[in-house]
Amino acid sequence: MRYMERGVARPSGYVEATRGCLHTCRHCPVVPIYNGRFFVVPAELVMEDIRQQVAAGAEHITFGDPDFLNGPGHAMNRATTPCRVPICYL
Ligand code: SF4
Secondary structure, eight states, X not given: OEEEETTXXXXXXXXXXEEEOSOOOTTOXXXXXXXXXXXXXXXXXXXXXXXXXXXXXXXXXXXXXXXXXGSHHHHHHHHHSOOSSOEEEO
């Protein structure tokens, strides 16, 4: 996966800090699987996943959680943990 930064394609990684979602929006494909449940991925697993992708060449990490703010404390900890690469949230 690559992302564009000022016209340059850079290798990009992808992680999820949570699975599922607390909400049950009727249009959403997450709901039939999780039905309003969500699960936190342990912080050390998330960070190890990021470290491995950076070691493999990722220059950017995207968080693809269905709803990153289902777990506000967990989300804030992930968002404020020092990281060597830029991050974004889908
Ligand atoms: S992931 Fe988004 S659209 Fe889907 S149920 Fe959660 S809040 Fe609604």
